[in-house]
Amino acid sequence: MFGFGVLKGMLVTIQNFFASYFSKDHLTTVQYPEERLSAKERYRNFPFLVYDQAPEDPRCVACDICAKECPPKCITIVRDSDAEGKPLKRPKSFDIDYSICMNCGICEEVCPFDAIFMDHEFELAEYGRFEDLMYHKDRLLKPNDHFKKIRPTDATRIDAKLAAKTQKPAPPVGN
Amino acid sequence: MDQLFVNLKHSILIFAGNFLPEWAVILISILISVTAIAVFGPVTMMYLTLLERKFVGRIQNRFGPNRVGKWGLLQPLADGVKMLTKEDIVPKGADHFAHFLAPVAIVIPALLVFAVVPFGRNMVAVDLSIGILFFLALSSTTTIWIFVAAWASRNKFSLLGGLRSVAQMVSYEIPMVLSVVPVLMVVGSFSTVAIVEAQSGWNWFVLTPWGLIGFVLFFLTGVAEVNRTPFDLPEGESEIVAGFHTEYSGMKFALFYMAEFMNSFTISAIVSTVYLGGWQGPWLPGWLWLLIKSYALILVMMWFRGTLPRFRVDQLMGFAWKFLLPLALLNIFAAGVWLAFARPVNYLLSAIIVALALFILYFANRPDMPKKRVYRYAVE
Ligand code: SF4
Ligand code: SF4
Numbered sequence: 001m002f003g004f005g006v007l008k009g010m011l012v013t014i015q016n017f018f019a020s021y022f023s024k025d026h027l028t029t030v031q032y033p034e035e036r037l038s039a040k041e042r043y044r045n046f047p048f049l050v051y052d053q054a055p056e057d058p059r060c061v062a063c064d065i066c067a068k069e070c071p072p073k074c075i076t077i078v079r080d081s082d083a084e085g086k087p088l089k090r091p092k093s094f095d096i097d098y099s100i101c102m103n104c105g106i107c108e109e110v111c112p113f114d115a116i117f118m119d120h121e122f123e124l125a126e127y128g129r130f131e132d133l134m135y136h137k138d139r140l141l142k143p144n145d146h147f148k149k150i151r152p153t154d155a156t157r158i159d160a161k162l163a164a165k166t167q168k169p170a171p172p173v174g175n
Numbered sequence: 176m177d178q179l180f181v182n183l184k185h186s187i188l189i190f191a192g193n194f195l196p197e198w199a200v201i202l203i204s205i206l207i208s209v210t211a212i213a214v215f216g217p218v219t220m221m222y223l224t225l226l227e228r229k230f231v232g233r234i235q236n237r238f239g240p241n242r243v244g245k246w247g248l249l250q251p252l253a254d255g256v257k258m259l260t261k262e263d264i265v266p267k268g269a270d271h272f273a274h275f276l277a278p279v280a281i282v283i284p285a286l287l288v289f290a291v292v293p294f295g296r297n298m299v300a301v302d303l304s305i306g307i308l309f310f311l312a313l314s315s316t317t318t319i320w321i322f323v324a325a326w327a328s329r330n331k332f333s334l335l336g337g338l339r340s341v342a343q344m345v346s347y348e349i350p351m352v353l354s355v356v357p358v359l360m361v362v363g364s365f366s367t368v369a370i371v372e373a374q375s376g377w378n379w380f381v382l383t384p385w386g387l388i389g390f391v392l393f394f395l396t397g398v399a400e401v402n403r404t405p406f407d408l409p410e411g412e413s414e415i416v417a418g419f420h421t422e423y424s425g426m427k428f429a430l431f432y433m434a435e436f437m438n439s440f441t442i443s444a445i446v447s448t449v450y451l452g453g454w455q456g457p458w459l460p461g462w463l464w465l466l467i468k469s470y471a472l473i474l475v476m477m478w479f480r481g482t483l484p485r486f487r488v489d490q491l492m493g494f495a496w497k498f499l500l501p502l503a504l505l506n507i508f509a510a511g512v513w514l515a516f517a518r519p520v521n522y523l524l525s526a527i528i529v530a531l532a533l534f535i536l537y538f539a540n541r542p543d544m545p546k547k548r549v550y551r552y553a554v555e
Contacts (some may be wrong), residue, residue, distance in 0.1 A: 003537070006483065013234045013482040029237045103553045 008048065041151050045116030046098055047107050050147055052136045058141055059115035062091040066107035067115055074100035094140060098124060101134040114158050120150045180462065181297045185209075212289040220436040221251035227477050234481035261425035266329060269422065273327035275390040278423060278430035280478050281320035284313040286436040292444045293367050295454045295461035305357065306367035310445055311352055314400060314438060318344040320410060324431070328422035338416025339488065340402065340409035347399040347406075347493035353503035354392035357385050357510030358449050367445070371453035379452035384526040385510040388533070390450035392503055394472065397442035399495075401435060403476055405483040408491060443472035485503075500541050504531035 019026035023024055051058040067075040080092035107116050119142070126132035149153040184207050192200050200495060225240065225247060232239025240247035265274055291306040293299040303309050325337020357367060358380055362373045381388035399406035410418035420431045423551050447468035454461030486494065508534070509525040516524060 001431050009482045010478060014478060015232045016236055017230070017478075017481075020236055027233075027238070031238075 001059055017080075035123055039120045039150070041153060042145065045095060045103055045122050046101055046119050046124070046135075047105075047140075048119045048121075048142045048146075049056050049094060049116055050144050051113070051138070051141050055138075055141045055143075058090060058094075058137075059113050060094065061089040061113055061159050062094075063112070065110050069106050069110045070101075071104060071106065074098075074102045074104055080162070085173055091137065094137040096135050096140060097133065098135050099130065114162065117151070117154075118149055148151075178296065179460065180295070208290075212300060212475070214236045214285050216289055216437050216440075217433060221255065221438050223436045223440065223473065224254065226473075227480070230474065230477045234478075235372070245411065253430070255319065258429040260424050263425040263427065264422075266422050268284040268329040270327040270329070273323050277320045277324035277327060278427040278434075281317055281324070281434040282430055282437075284314075284316045284320075285434040285441070288313050288441045288445075289437075291367050292441060292465075293371050293448060293453055294465055298454075298462055299368055302368045304368055305365045307355055307365045307370070307449070310367075311348075311355070311376060312319045314442070315344060315348055315437060317400075317434065322432075324423070325419040328419070332415040332417070332423050333419050333421045334423070336411075337411040339411075339415075340419060342488075343402075343406065343408060343491060347396045347499075348490055350392060350495060350499035351396035351400060351509065352502045353448060353500070354389050354396060356503075356507050357389050357435075358506070358540050360510055361514060367448050367453075369375055371448055371455060374452040375455055377452075377455075379450070379455070381450045381452075383513060384522060385506050385513055386450055388502065388506045388509070388529050390446065392499060392506065393450065394446050394475075396495075396499060397446055398476055399491075401442055401482075403435070403439060404480040405486050406491065407485060408434045408488060415483075426528045429474070439473060439476055440469060443469035443476070446472055456530075493540075498536055502532055502536055505529070 016026060021027075036109050049060055062077050062079040064077050064079075067073070067077050075099040076093070076095045076097075077091050078093045080088045080090050082088055103118070105118050108118050123132070144155070144159075148159075182472060184204070187207065188200055188204055191203050191236055195203070223355035228250075229247070240250040243249040243253045265271060288310050290300040291303055291309050295301075321340045322337040325333040325335075325340070328334075361380070362370050364370065374380060381390045402409050408418075410420065412418075415421075424433060444465060447465060451468050452464075453468075454465040456464035456467075459467075505528065509528040512528060513521045513525040515521070
């Protein structure tokens with residue numbers, strides 16, 4: 001009936017007002033810094049490097065594939081070498097410029113050694129625009145436990161894969 | 176408790192009277208009242224903004240401001256600091272003097288009408304014998320300054336807002352004044368104090384048939400007068416940027432806001448005075464009763480704001496001229512009948528008149544819905 005829609009609407013709003021004091025459904029705001037929603041497992045943000053035992057011994061072998069594949073070219077890797085100048089299978093420095101990284105996750109996809117993964121960390125605000133967002137090896141390296149915590153499904157799959165690999169003898173080189 | 180503030184003022188005056196001449200005591204007496212109003216008005220306004228944001232927030236299932244201080248109680252102060260430190264921009268083509276004058280002058284009537292609001296027993300700044308007339312006249316001058324602001328900004332959106340404001344004002348002033356007339360007829364005085372006293376002992380005018388209609392009419396037209404949703408066409412954000420205050424920033428903008436909120440408060444206070452028995456009420460002190468009543472009305476205004484979309488211009492005009500105005504006139508008739516007959520009969524008669532009036536106007540105002548078209552030869 002003409003004119004009664006107004007009353008109906010007013011009823012709806014006042015119900016919402018009172019319900020906001022009693023029901024969680026009617027006050028859905030999450031008070032962010034104090035409360036937070038848990039991130040979804042497949043959420044991805046910026047890449048980090050995984051190490052198994054010690055940060056001095058990362059999984060990364062400095063093969064440079066990720067640096068080549070990275071679309072905006074924000075990964076810079078310098079391979080380490082021993083005293084005689086023989087190259088070693090580990091990075092001397094591994095830098096990712098988070099200010100350039102576009103969170104595409106290609107580095108994770110292409111890494112043949114499962115050494116780089118996308119993190120859930122998103123509170124990355126810094127004062128320095130260039131120097132502070134340039135993440136060096138020390139800030140990028142995180143233990144495998146961290147990976148297990150944020151992405152358990154992927155972590156178990158990859159751990160199983162790695163374990164199987166170490167048990168099998170190295171496949172014969174094709175002739 | 177009832178006379179708390181009155182006694183406070185009285186003791187200050189007696190204390191001053193000990194060593195000051197009589198004219199100085201009178202001056203102090205005036206100054207105290209003026210200061211009280213000049214502080215009360217803006218502070219009310221500041222916290223009304225907070226209340227509105229919280230209330231509308233809850234209606235929309237969110238918290239509203241809750242970061243600055245406990246429950247966001249310091250938010251108005253933070254807003255004040257922000258407003259004061261903002262850059263004040265005046266458009267190049269603007270009439271600088273008028274552009275400056277409008278926001279300053281708009282606060283004056285908003286503050287002046289506080290003078291006739293009876294906050295409690297003996298708590299009125301001046302008991303004018305033409306109190307209601309003073310209020311009606313002053314509150315409508317706000318529109319002049321809105322139009323000055325709109326004109327001086329030299330902006331087409333501002334001007335449209337100003338024009339709408341004037342049109343709205345002209346239409347709503349008439350039912351507004353007419354909706355108070357029944358009370359004036361019954362009380363026989365324009366004085367706000369006399370009106371409250373006539374309602375002592377639960378004889379609130381809202382409890383009579385004509386009073387109920389008059390209350391709704393006065394309140395609705397009052398909401399329209401202070402340009403609040405759904406009557407906020409002069410500042411319709413979604414249509415004309417921000418209407419008359421498009422070109423205002425910083426403290427000048429805040430002054431418009433202040434005038435709007437103080438007007439909402441005074442209109443609520445006057446509506447409670449005229450129809451809801453003012454400061455009359457059991458147990459609690461009078462000034463508290465008036466505050467409770469006016470805040471309840473303000474919450475209803477905010478409730479409107481959280482619910483209703485803005486009127487279209489033709490709906491706005493149609494509502495005023497085709498519904499409110501005839502209803503107000505018939506309401507005066509109902510009040511006359513109520514006055515002319517003895518106790519039980521008059522309630523019945525005026526209730527019948529009011530009900531008939533509502534019924535007829537309701538059906539006369541039904542929108543013309545086009546009939547659903549039937550296509551006889553169309554294929555399904
Ligand atoms: S992270 Fe992976 S792809 Fe990148 S250099 Fe290290 S091992 Fe190679
Ligand atoms: S996520 Fe994409 S952009 Fe960022 S480092 Fe990896 S490959 Fe480069």
